[in-house]
Amino acid sequence: MKSLISSPYTHGDSSLQQVMLQVVFALIPAIGIHFWFFGWGIITNILLATLFCLGFEAIVMWLRRRPIQTTLFDGSALVTAVLLAITIPPLSPWWLILVGSLAAIVFAKQIYGGLGFNPFNPAMIGFVVLLISFPKEMTQWVAPIANGEQGIGLMQSLQIVFGSTGLDALTGATPLDALKTGIRMGGEVSGVMAATPIYGQFAGFGWESVNLAILAGGLWMLWRKTIRWHVPVAMLGSLAAISTLFYLIDPSRYADPIFHLLGGGAILGAFFIATDPVSGATSTKGRIIFGIGIGLFTYIIRSWGGYPDGVAFGILLMNMAAPMIDYYTQPKVFGQKG
Amino acid sequence: MNSVNRKLWKYNGGLHLEDHKTCSNQMESRELPMPKRLTIPMQQHIGEAAHPIVKVGDKVLKGEMIAESSARVSAPIHAPTSGTIVEIAPMPMPHPAALDAVTIILESDGLDQWCELHPIENYRHVSSDELRDRIRDAGIVGLGGAGFPSYIKLDPGQHFAIETLILNGAECEPYITCDDRLMRERPEAILDGARIMRHALHAKRCIIAIEDNKPEAFAALERAQSQSGQADIELVLVPTLYPTGGERQLIKVLTGKEVPSQGRTLDIGIISHNVTTAATIADAVIDGIPLINRMITVTGESITTPQNIRAPIGAPIEALLDFAGRENGVETQLVMGGPMMGISLNSASLPVIKTSNCFMLQPKQPTVPESPCIRCGECAVVCPAELLPQQLYWHSRAREFEKVQDYNLFDCIECGCCSYVCPSNIPLVHYYRFAKTEVWAQEREKEAANIARMRHEHRQARQEKAELEKQERMRKKKAALKDKEKGGTDDAAKKAAIKAAMDRAKAKREANQNPEAAAPTDVPSQEAAATETQPATIPESTSKSES
Numbered sequence A: 001m002k003s004l005i006s007s008p009y010t011h012g013d014s015s016l017q018q019v020m021l022q023v024v025f026a027l028i029p030a031i032g033i034h035f036w037f038f039g040w041g042i043i044t045n046i047l048l049a050t051l052f053c054l055g056f057e058a059i060v061m062w063l064r065r066r067p068i069q070t071t072l073f074d075g076s077a078l079v080t081a082v083l084l085a086i087t088i089p090p091l092s093p094w095w096l097i098l099v100g101s102l103a104a105i106v107f108a109k110q111i112y113g114g115l116g117f118n119p120f121n122p123a124m125i126g127f128v129v130l131l132i133s134f135p136k137e138m139t140q141w142v143a144p145i146a147n148g149e150q151g152i153g154l155m156q157s158l159q160i161v162f163g164s165t166g167l168d169a170l171t172g173a174t175p176l177d178a179l180k181t182g183i184r185m186g187g188e189v190s191g192v193m194a195a196t197p198i199y200g201q202f203a204g205f206g207w208e209s210v211n212l213a214i215l216a217g218g219l220w221m222l223w224r225k226t227i228r229w230h231v232p233v234a235m236l237g238s239l240a241a242i243s244t245l246f247y248l249i250d251p252s253r254y255a256d257p258i259f260h261l262l263g264g265g266a267i268l269g270a271f272f273i274a275t276d277p278v279s280g281a282t283s284t285k286g287r288i289i290f291g292i293g294i295g296l297f298t299y300i301i302r303s304w305g306g307y308p309d310g311v312a313f314g315i316l317l318m319n320m321a322a323p324m325i326d327y328y329t330q331p332k333v334f335g336q337k338g
Numbered sequence B: 001m002n003s004v005n006r007k008l009w010k011y012n013g014g015l016h017l018e019d020h021k022t023c024s025n026q027m028e029s030r031e032l033p034m035p036k037r038l039t040i041p042m043q044q045h046i047g048e049a050a051h052p053i054v055k056v057g058d059k060v061l062k063g064e065m066i067a068e069s070s071a072r073v074s075a076p077i078h079a080p081t082s083g084t085i086v087e088i089a090p091m092p093m094p095h096p097a098a099l100d101a102v103t104i105i106l107e108s109d110g111l112d113q114w115c116e117l118h119p120i121e122n123y124r125h126v127s128s129d130e131l132r133d134r135i136r137d138a139g140i141v142g143l144g145g146a147g148f149p150s151y152i153k154l155d156p157g158q159h160f161a162i163e164t165l166i167l168n169g170a171e172c173e174p175y176i177t178c179d180d181r182l183m184r185e186r187p188e189a190i191l192d193g194a195r196i197m198r199h200a201l202h203a204k205r206c207i208i209a210i211e212d213n214k215p216e217a218f219a220a221l222e223r224a225q226s227q228s229g230q231a232d233i234e235l236v237l238v239p240t241l242y243p244t245g246g247e248r249q250l251i252k253v254l255t256g257k258e259v260p261s262q263g264r265t266l267d268i269g270i271i272s273h274n275v276t277t278a279a280t281i282a283d284a285v286i287d288g289i290p291l292i293n294r295m296i297t298v299t300g301e302s303i304t305t306p307q308n309i310r311a312p313i314g315a316p317i318e319a320l321l322d323f324a325g326r327e328n329g330v331e332t333q334l335v336m337g338g339p340m341m342g343i344s345l346n347s348a349s350l351p352v353i354k355t356s357n358c359f360m361l362q363p364k365q366p367t368v369p370e371s372p373c374i375r376c377g378e379c380a381v382v383c384p385a386e387l388l389p390q391q392l393y394w395h396s397r398a399r400e401f402e403k404v405q406d407y408n409l410f411d412c413i414e415c416g417c418c419s420y421v422c423p424s425n426i427p428l429v430h431y432y433r434f435a436k437t438e439v440w441a442q443e444r445e446k447e448a449a450n451i452a453r454m455r456h457e458h459r460q461a462r463q464e465k466a467e468l469e470k471q472e473r474m475r476k477k478k479a480a481l482k483d484k485e486k487g488g489t490d491d492a493a494k495k496a497a498i499k500a501a502m503d504r505a506k507a508k509r510e511a512n513q514n515p516e517a518a519a520p521t522d523v524p525s526q527e528a529a530a531t532e533t534q535p536a537t538i539p540e541s542t543s544k545s546e547s
Helices: A016-038 A041-063 A068-072 A076-087 A094-112 A122-133 A135-139 A154-161 A175-184 A189-195 A207-223 A230-249 A257-263 A266-273 A284-304 A311-328 B128-137 B178-185 B187-201 B215-228 B247-255 B275-287 B317-324 B378-382 B389-397 B401-406 B417-421 B428-487 B492-546
Strands: B037-041 B065-068 B083-092 B100-108 B164-169 B205-211 B233-238 B270-274 B293-299 B307-312 B332-336 B343-345 B358-363
Touching: A016 A041, A016 A076, A016 A207, A016 A266, A041 A068, A041 A076, A041 A094, A041 A154, A068 A076, A076 A094, A076 A122, A076 A266, A094 A122, A122 A135, A122 A311, A175 A257, A207 A257, A207 A266, A230 A257, A230 A266, A230 A284, A257 A266, A266 A284, A266 A311, A284 A311, B037 B083, B065 B100, B128 B187, B128 B275, B164 B178, B164 B187, B164 B247, B164 B275, B178 B187, B178 B215, B178 B275, B178 B293, B187 B205, B187 B215, B187 B233, B187 B270, B187 B275, B205 B215, B205 B247, B215 B233, B233 B247, B247 B270, B270 B275, B275 B293, B293 B317, B307 B317, B317 B332, B317 B358, B378 B389, B378 B417, B389 B401, B389 B428, B401 B428, B417 B428
Parallel strands: B164 B205, B164 B270, B205 B233, B293 B358
Antiparallel strands: B037 B100, B083 B100, B293 B307, B332 B343, B332 B358
8 A cells, every 4th residue: 555655654543434334324213213104115125225236336346357345345335225225115126126226336336437436426316217217116105104003014015025916005105296296286285285194293294203313313424524514504404495485485385394304305315315425516615505506406396397306306416516516616725815 | 921812823624633742752862872883865955965075084073064065955964973984975865765865974983072163152243144154054954854954944035024933843743752852851942042043033023832732841941931031932832733833834823824825934924943943053053063963753652662862863763763672573664754744764774864853663554455535525624725635636646737736736735634534545645746746747847848949949049140140241241342343453363363263153053053953843753753652552551551
């Protein structure tokens, strides 16, 4: 290694693997809550996605004649797998996860040169490819388990995932989706929310708890300095600002800011995906602009676009802009401020 | 004056490092017994190497000048003890690239006999110029590690008024404690040095800055100041944070001012020197003693008793290591300087030089492979120069040297904070050094090309001028000839002779012109022939290359 011939000769205790594992650890509470409300689906998703993502990573590294082991255990493919698994509906068929993992690891990450060289967030590419290719599978979610109800058992879950049992009877639309359809059919926000049992305290039964757990994980990462505050604060701040603005203009057609923050993928996107440093902006000012952009795109797509949620598209659109943002937001260096 | 209520500023980033100072700063410094042979390189400073002024076989006394240089940025070198010059030859020196330098080998005679010294009785009655000359002649360079000739930094010129003289006793690098020990053991010398420099600079005020992990050093200076009966120097404790000892960082902390990027400290009316340099200047001025030895920290996990050692310039490093005791049995790595900015040396037989502030002997670290950069930006968070190290790395790696300069490569102080925090373990500073060297090489090439171009242009101009002069001479000659003709002299015979000669020449010219006139008609046909034959040869050659 070069540092033996050139200073510094000492190194802090951070490592790539540690950074990646902290992201996974931060998701554990959310996975637990998810399991509580939606059953085994999240577990099968994660296991399958991990298997496929690591498998694809290993195959590509073998094809590229690069060291398989160090790359496989740097944790980056694991993070992609877990994030992808959380965005895919629970109890999705195995092939859906396979296609998503292929898109994420092979097309979004390795074709560009692997970790550090991918312009787009791999998990989001995987998710968007699935959303566009399989809209039906991607928008049907298992209904949350209400108090006292019996969820789907492990064996039945496996049967669903591997294709011998149908799922249709058990699923419904996501809160964002239902709201969008409701409004499009001429309903008002309050009416739609009252008519459908999926809405909980503020954003969707089950969903809001999962999102609060994701928020807790995100705050833990901030405290551990695994991520910095700029992107999440800017993104959630701009989403809150624009949704408040439209809510004040016409509360019958636009949902309130709490619903926007907690009802979809905003928290996950803000803390776990938009903070992906590889595909995001890197300067401090750049990160704030990057986050604001995602928040605005998220709202625009949610409110007037064709898809129920806009977080993934917002992130990918801003990923594209990141190099330019970085170029125009270079900080003034020491001694150039005067 | 003390620092309790003083306002201090902050610079971006920096690191709270484990300082590892107590292992070496508890013990009184010790004097290394004079080694039998001293190996004295002629390049121990920034600038031109010094040239030996002694010959093999010469006997020299302690403190006698043995090498000097007429260049401005250079420093003379003195004999650290009395003895005989036994060899002058290029030898390896402590340098990151293990370069050779002309080196004088001095064999000690064991007498340690001083040459005649010339103390300056009262520096206050002496001009700035004289003080600077004395400091230059004493071979004093920046002893904090930079090695820039000190007298130049005491010569701001007429256009700069020096507001503040800062003595840097921050010593922010982990492990190093030589400044700490010197401040504790010789605070009076440091204060004297400060006053001499202040006098030479006509500086309005003088600050000595010490990181707050050295309270004993601060107390010693405070005590010395109160004993001296003068309260003219401000002693300031600054928060311990690496790299506060960086010149620009320390100035920011103390004054809130930023030295302009690519500028010098005197642009903002500040000059800074290291505290050990100050003590050495006091010795040179008050006692006439040149720079022939220094305080060195010998430390690291592979040293039995880490401590500070006063050693002569030229002593073999291994003598110091053995004096402090080496742990046996492990493979070690030797570093000159601290763990953050030091240079690794591949041999302990290299000599102590003026800028050797610390030798660190550590067990060899296992190599950790470099992972890809994930642009996490932690490097930018800690960068005291407020650069974007991740972008510098990206462009250095791609050899895009113009882009690297756009990202202010040359504002990098190579403190190593970025490499230290990098989760991917990328030796970032190494990439920046590489990029800097490449840019310098390109600049040198450009310079060489410029010189070549200028020489060519000068040559052309010279030739044109010569041609014009020739024509002018011809014209004058012709005019003179005409004048003569007009004058109508009587010697017609001469005239006739000239005319005959001209006629002869004319005939000859005409005879010569005919074959020349025939030639141009030939040329086009030759060309046509050439162009005709060419198409035939081309397919041949391509077919050859295909086969």
